[in-house]
Amino acid sequence: MLLDAALQANAEHQPARHALVCGSRRVGYAELNDSANALAHAWRSLGLVRQERVCIFLDNSVEAVQGIFATLRAAGVFVVVNPQTKGDKLAFILRDCEVRILLTSARQLGPVAGELLQCESLRHIVLVDAADGGTNEPLIRAGKSIHRLHELASAHSTTPPHNPGINLDLASLIYTSGSTGQPKGVALTHLNMVSAAESITHYLGNQRDDIVLSPLPLAFDYGLYQVLMALSFGGTVVLERQFTYPYQYIELIRRERVTGLPIVPTLSAILLNLSDLHREDFESVRYVTNTAQALPVHHIRRLRELMPRARLYSMYGLTECKRAAYLPPELIDTKPTSVGQAIPGTEVWIEDAQGQRITTPGRVGQLIVRGAHVMAGYWNRPEETARALRPGRYSHERELCTGDLFRQDEDGHLYFVSRADDLIKTAGERVGPREVENVLYEIEAVKEAAVIGVPDDTLGSAIKAFLSLNEGTSLTASEVVRHCQSRLERFMVPKHVEFRPELPKTATGKISKQGLA
Amino acid sequence: MLCESQLRSDIRRFVIDELLMGDTSVVLRDEASFLETGTIDSTGVLEVVMFLESEFGLTVLDRELVPENLDSVDRLVCFVMRKKHAA
Numbered sequence: 085m086l087l088d089a090a091l092q093a094n095a096e097h098q099p100a101r102h103a104l105v106c107g108s109r110r111v112g113y114a115e116l117n118d119s120a121n122a123l124a125h126a127w128r129s130l131g132l133v134r135q136e137r138v139c140i141f142l143d144n145s146v147e148a149v150q151g152i153f154a155t156l157r158a159a160g161v162f163v164v165v166n167p168q169t170k171g172d173k174l175a176f177i178l179r180d181c182e183v184r185i186l187l188t189s190a191r192q193l194g195p196v197a198g199e200l201l202q203c204e205s206l207r208h209i210v211l212v213d214a215a216d217g218g219t220n221e222p223l224i225r226a227g228k229s230i231h232r233l234h235e236l237a238s239a240h241s242t243t244p245p246h247n248p249g250i251n252l253d254l255a256s257l258i259y260t261s262g263s264t265g266q267p268k269g270v271a272l273t274h275l276n277m278v279s280a281a282e283s284i285t286h287y288l289g290n291q292r293d294d295i296v297l298s299p300l301p302l303a304f305d306y307g308l309y310q311v312l313m314a315l316s317f318g319g320t321v322v323l324e325r326q327f328t329y330p331y332q333y334i335e336l337i338r339r340e341r342v343t344g345l346p347i348v349p350t351l352s353a354i355l356l357n358l359s360d361l362h363r364e365d366f367e368s369v370r371y372v373t374n375t376a377q378a379l380p381v382h383h384i385r386r387l388r389e390l391m392p393r394a395r396l397y398s399m400y401g402l403t404e405c406k407r408a409a410y411l412p413p414e415l416i417d418t419k420p421t422s423v424g425q426a427i428p429g430t431e432v433w434i435e436d437a438q439g440q441r442i443t444t445p446g447r448v449g450q451l452i453v454r455g456a457h458v459m460a461g462y463w464n465r466p467e468e469t470a471r472a473l474r475p476g477r478y479s480h481e482r483e484l485c486t487g488d489l490f491r492q493d494e495d496g497h498l499y500f501v502s503r504a505d506d507l508i509k510t511a512g513e514r515v516g517p518r519e520v521e522n523v524l525y526e527i528e529a530v531k532e533a534a535v536i537g538v539p540d541d542t543l544g545s546a547i548k549a550f551l552s553l554n555e556g557t558s559l560t561a562s563e564v565v566r567h568c569q570s571r572l573e574r575f576m577v578p579k580h581v582e583f584r585p586e587l588p589k590t591a592t593g594k595i596s597k598q599g600l601a
Numbered sequence: 602m603l604c605e606s607q608l609r610s611d612i613r614r615f616v617i618d619e620l621l622m623g624d625t626s627v628v629l630r631d632e633a634s635f636l637e638t639g640t641i642d643s644t645g646v647l648e649v650v651m652f653l654e655s656e657f658g659l660t661v662l663d664r665e666l667v668p669e670n671l672d673s674v675d676r677l678v679c680f681v682m683r684k685k686h687a688a
Contacts, residue, residue, distance in 0.1 A: 331667050358663045569622050
């Protein structure tokens with residue numbers, strides 16, 4: 085099965101049912117399927133060949149979803165990039181995986197256009213809006229063609245294009261922060277993604293009448309899968325641009341009779357902070373899922389009081405396999421800090437440093453994942469791939485070393501302990517400290533910079549920067565934050581900044597993070 | 602008495618300094634939605650509330666945290682005028 089096959093089937097079985105609700109727009113299955121077909125023909129007309137990459141650089145929107153499915157239909161590989169990403173990082177990604185087509189908006193394109201001039205493989209820029217930002221001229225001179233999405237779509241047939249793809253082909257690259265300071269693309273096949281989606285929808289018990297409310301970005305696998313899963317089981321996604329106005333979110337739950345609420349701890353923290361929440365109507369909610377960071381236990385208790393009929397799922401995963409573990413919801417009150425067991429059809433276990441399986445309760449080791457959901461590898465990164473994927477039970481098979489340390493209880497249920505490396509898990513994203521440190525070193529006054537994660541109730545870990553300054557210079561924390569905001573996505577910006585006369589060093593003179601907290 | 606033009610310029614300054622991080626390459630139109638232009642996120646909303654409360658001595662109720670009140674310079678101006686008028 086290919087990842088887009090279920091959309092075709094649902095378009096035939098329930099053409100009028102809403103697949104997407106986005107603001108005031110409601111898009112039925114047949115309409116979405118037709119637009120994906122037309123755009124797939126358009127991608128081919130722009131020269132896209134099997135397995136070439138299409139980047140989607142847009143807010144959560146109907147067009148972003150159309151772009152994803154059109155790319156799959158054309159046997160291409162979609163790459164969704166967070167719309168907050170700055171020009172240099174976007175250009176890095178476009179070059180890294182040699183993107184041919186960029187789907188974006190004039191508003192998004194404006195600030196990054198200059199950086200795209202050097203992206204040689206990029207031939208076509210497709211804009212979802214009609215506005216002309218005035219930045220197109222240099223791009224055109226650099227050999228890039230600019231197109232309008234609606235013109236492309238209306239010029240092509242809505243019949244399904246011939247698709248030679250098989251399920252071992254790549255469906256998507258999802259870029260995550262790496263330890264080297266450069267993002268790396270997690271390469272996922274159709275089989276990987278269909279396997280993950282089937283396993284998750286199985287334990288959630290998803291049905292066609294489910295209506296899922298997602299304000300999570302499509303560049304984040306948790307947000308992306310809300311759409312992929314709902315369109316596979318034939319439900320509806322209420323896709324919000326982001327979680328901004330909590331009462332608008334509550335009103336949507338009531339108005340759309342939402343049954344599924346995927347959340348992260350930062351979202352529940354804002355929601356649960358509202359007074360009078362107990363007066364709101366959450367009657368329609370059948371399940372709530374949480375991942376990225378453990379929900380604080382007091383959030384769990386409050387959510388259970390507010391939505392007594394809803395099942396609450398604590399889950400754990402990483403982009404490299406989408407999801408690894410979930411806690412059966414009947415255990416949430418007795419084991420609120422556990423992420424439970426392997427998702428259906430997969431296997432997980434913990435190992436000590438010698439590679440021996442740990443069965444003793446309480447002992448800490450690295451979590452290993454085995455299953456059809458485990459990624460194909462990192463795009464063009466053989467060494468990092470070899471570190472993450474090792475030969476498995478059979479020599480042809482690969483198992484995923486998560487780099488996350490866990491312990492288990494007497495029943496084999498898992499508890500997250502920490503990262504094995506220095507990557508910081510914050511608000512559901514992994515952040516490589518080097519990427520933030522590189523940006524801090526751009527500030528002239530900064531002599532030394534070290535970035536670590538510190539415990540935070542809602543973010544899991546918050547990013548903290550330690551700085552020492554060059555003599556005779558001065559710098560304030562807000563200047564540091566402001567610089568980072570101009571250079572990094574929001575989740576990477578330090579929440580805390582501390583100045584030290586100098587930073588601790590190892591015997592060899594390298595900055596030591598051991599003594600920092 | 603609160604002067605609308607002063608209020609508008611205070612709000613614009615706040616949005617440019619704090620939400621847009623002083624980015625002068627962005628043209629801030631008074632009627633443009635903060636959401637649609639990517640000017641704001643959930644922490645930005647909390648910054649807006651703190652600004653309204655400290656600068657204008659308002660109390661913003663949870664219920665008032667909706668885009669109708671907060672999602673553009675024009676809407677913020679109307680919201681503050683209405684709250685001040687009611688007080």
